[in-house]
Each structure stands twice: as structure tokens, then as C-alpha cells.
Amino acid sequence: MxxxxxxxxxxxxxxxxxxxxxxxxxxxxxxxxxxxxxxxxxxxxxxxxxxxxxxxxxxxxxxxxxxxxxxxxxxxxxxxxxxxxxxxxxxLPTFDGVQDKNLKALLSNLVMEIYKYTAEEERKKIKSRQREGIDLSKARGVYQGSNTLYSATSKNPKYRVLYEKVVSLLKKNTPIVEIYRQTGVSRMTIYKIKREMNV
Missing domain, CATH: 3.40.50.1390 (Resolvase, N-terminal catalytic domain)
Known part of the structure; x- marks a missing residue:
């Protein structure tokens, strides 16, 4: 089945x-x-x-x-x-034309292992590039970090108000796209706030 x-x-x-x-x-x-x-x-x-x-x-x-x-x-x-x-x-390739079950399983496993390795390496590269970008921003003195910008304890009243607005909308199960439209806060930040709220 x-x-x-x-x-x-x-x-x-x-x-x-x-x-x-x-x-x-x-x-x-x-x-x-x-x-x-x-x-x-x-x-x-x-x-x-x-x-x-x-x-x-x-x-x-x-x-x-x-x-x-x-x-x-x-x-x-x-x-x-x-x-x-x-x-x-x-x-991914299915190898449907291969009659031998063992060979088919071997080929399928090989392709999956290559795919998993490639995906894992790509994620590592993305994280590395993000870290390099943050380090450069810190070196220039312009990095504030998302937690500082959008949080209940943000030193900037504008970001604190936006954070509270996002939290309020999330509690009402407002779609992410609609929250973005109403607040202008990036979707990535909204998702991060949502994860922190566990909603």
C-alpha cells in the first residue's frame, strides 16, 4: 500500500x-x-x-x-x-527499471546518502556565511541582534511596540503574511518570535 x-x-x-x-x-x-x-x-x-x-x-x-x-x-x-x-x-531517482531488489535498494540508499550529505553541507555553508556576516557587522559596530531589536525588553520603543503587536497577532492565529503586511516586520523575525512563544 x-x-x-x-x-x-x-x-x-x-x-x-x-x-x-x-x-x-x-x-x-x-x-x-x-x-x-x-x-x-x-x-x-x-x-x-x-x-x-x-x-x-x-x-x-x-x-x-x-x-x-x-x-x-x-x-x-x-x-x-x-x-x-x-x-x-x-x-530522486527510483531505479524502477532495475529488477534485482538488492541492487535497487543499494542504488536508492546511495543516492539518498549523497543527497543527505549535500544538504547537510549546504546548511553548514549557510550557517558559516551567516556567522561571518554577523562578525563583520559586529566589527563595524552595527550589529544589534534580532533579540535586541524585537523583544519585550528592547531599548528602542519602536521595536518594542512592533514586537508586542506581532505577539498579539500571533496569539489571534493571524497568518504570518498578514502580520508582515500590518507591521512590516520580516517574516523570518515573525517566525522567530512565534518559535519563542511556542504557538
Whole structure:
């Protein structure tokens, strides 16, 4: 049986593209959620992992829908395999033409390991570039840090008021896009405030 798992990182993002791909494949059983990959609870992922059994095929549109880093992905993939199920990543080669099951599994595993390594290295590069940018800003004396700018204790009244407005809107479950429109605070900062609030 084919089982789809779809995920987007926030409530204002859309699952439609992933669900449409599953529909095109005739997949009926789908677990879908709007939650950050950093969130280890991911209830629908847990539910899916408990549901699967021998000979099931877990289908995801891309590997990053399952997890954010190599260690997380490895743990989830191993759990899928321990249930006797296989995994199909739609944006990776499937090797459907390979008849030998062992060779097919070997090739699929190799591609996934390369993908995980590449994604992990890219994340490290991004973090390194961010750190270099912060260090340069600090050296020039212009770095203030997001916590200083947007927080309840900000020294700047303008940013303190904006922070309180964002918090108020988040508590009302206002979509991120709408909060951005109303406040002008960047979406990245809004997401950061949301994570800190655990809403």
C-alpha cells in the first residue's frame, strides 16, 4: 500500500502541491501536517510511522519533507525500514527499471546518502556565511541582534511596540503574511518570535 506524507513548515504555507502529486499517483492514505521540521513532536509523522507495516511504500515529494538534517533523516528512514516498509522520494531517482531488489535498494540508499550529505553541507555553508556576516557587522559596530531589536525588553520603543503587536497577532492565529503586511516586520523575525512563544 502506498502512503503519502506531506509537510510544510508553517500554517500559512500550502500543502496543495504535495497533495496534488499524491492524487496523481492514486495515493489514498495521506498524513499531512503544517509544522516545522525542527519540531520533534510532528504528530502526523509519528502517526504515519505507527501505521505502516510490511510491504507498505512511504511516498514523500522530497527528502527534506521528512527531516531537516542528516541524523534526523537517517533515524526516520531506519524506522520506516524497520517496519518492513520502503521509501519513495519523488524528486530522486527510483531505479524502477532495475529488477534485482538488492541492487535497487543499494542504488536508492546511495543516492539518498549523497543527497543527505549535500544538504547537510549546504546548511553548514549557510550557517558559516551567516556567522561571518554577523562578525563583520559586529566589527563595524552595527550589529544589534534580532533579540535586541524585537523583544519585550528592547531599548528602542519602536521595536518594542512592533514586537508586542506581532505577539498579539500571533496569539489571534493571524497568518504570518498578514502580520508582515500590518507591521512590516520580516517574516523570518515573525517566525522567530512565534518559535519563542511556542504557538
Amino acid at each position: 502506498q502512503i503519502g506524507y506531506a509537510r510544510v513548515s508553517s500554517t500559512d504555507q500550502n500543502l496543495d502541491r504535495q497533495l496534488k502529486q499524491f492524487e496523481g499517483l492514486g495515493i489514498k492514505k495521506i498524513f499531512a501536517e503544517k509544522i516545522s521540521g525542527k519540531d520533534r513532536s510532528r504528530p502526523k509523522l509519528r502517526e504515519m510511522l505507527q501505521y505502516i507495516h510490511d510491504d507498505d511504500e512511504v511516498v514523500v515529494t522530497s527528502l527534506d519533507r521528512l527531516g531537516r538534517n542528516s541524523q534526523d533523516l537517517t533515524t526516520i528512514i531506519e524506522e520506516i525500514r524497520s517496519k518492513g516498509a520502503v521509501i519513495n522520494i519523488l524528486d
